[in-house]
Amino acid sequence: MLMLSENSKTLTSFIKAPVPIYMQIYLFNVTNPDAIRFHGAKPILKEVGPYTYREVREKFDLVWGHDDGSVSYQQNFTFFFDEEMSNGLKETDYITTINAVMVVASQVFGNETNPILRTVWSQLEKEMDLFESHVVRELLFEGYPLPEFDFDFSEVLPQLNFTEGWSGTIYEILEAMGVPDIPEFLQDNKMCLMYGVSYWLKCVRVP
Template sequence: LGCGLGCCIEQNLMQSHWTSDRTGTNSCLVLENQTTAYENWIKVGGTVYMQIWLFDVKNPVEVILYGLSPTVAQKGPYTYKVRYLPKENITANPNNTISFSVPKEAIFVPEMSIGNEEDKITTLNLVVAVTPALVPNSVLSFLNGIIKKQNSTLFQQRTVKEIVWGYSDPVLKALTNLSLIKDDMTGVMYPVSKTYGISL
């Protein structure tokens, strides 16, 4: 059930392969500023497609009221062309590591998709399902009060775009307004850009 209510992601990578003798490999793989390897590392070529399937819950009321097993229908794939833009904020650290951020851009590809980003999906409300397990017992009644006040339930209907790329959740918004958390957004791929560090 947990996997069924989440989403399955398949990435098709178009990779280029190259070979080199040992001497060439040693000189090409040095990650040093103003080298070809460094420039290629900053901006990765190739096309990446990401396909996402979501599962639409058909009987949310029966699941909540009577404890029945969910009946789901698979929707998708929803296909995105993912562009990895040049790395940003590249910083050489004193401990021989490099920190950098990887901005990403995803473009919806309707001709490779079944459906569109505005399709409505009834799915598990992860904030309602998971948040109570992450807080101490002493604040559970307080949290449940916020969930009820926001009329949030175990299941919710959202667009594909919201589920994948993020939306402002009413429970998280209430917690943000109380300065208990900093961000009211949630989504499978939210946030899109990540910061990484690698060893030299």
């Protein structure tokens, strides 16, 4: 059993792996979005991949727990796209995928009879689509912008000034409504597959 300590020979390898690490991602491209939208067709999906990334993991801010023999640290993950190992695929390839935000919203608001919630759904339908088409690097890492909203309830509640706090980004609206624990990535008003995954900066405890 190898012992890890501040002076051990294995510390350098523990901080930064000496062997290459690769992450391969496969995406599903929706090839018939218009047929689904206008004719109710079944989705036809094409698997595309692998999009291969060389992953560099480096630990920092190590804190040694001498009493219990543990070490805690933060870890940074950096990804480098490898086109050769991606069989010629590029990060600039366009992928059409389902808009998960719209799907969830349709379940919450789509069948509502409440006039306020129906107004919310009507605005969502104007600003967002069931499908999103973006280049791979936006879908995975960079993120693509989410729309801003301006909900107008004057027609359903003409006697009330009910529009305050219901205009702006999703984060701003949720914040104005007093919703707790709003995901931090929404502050950028962007969405991507890797947001919300605790890849970027994590604190790990090793017994």
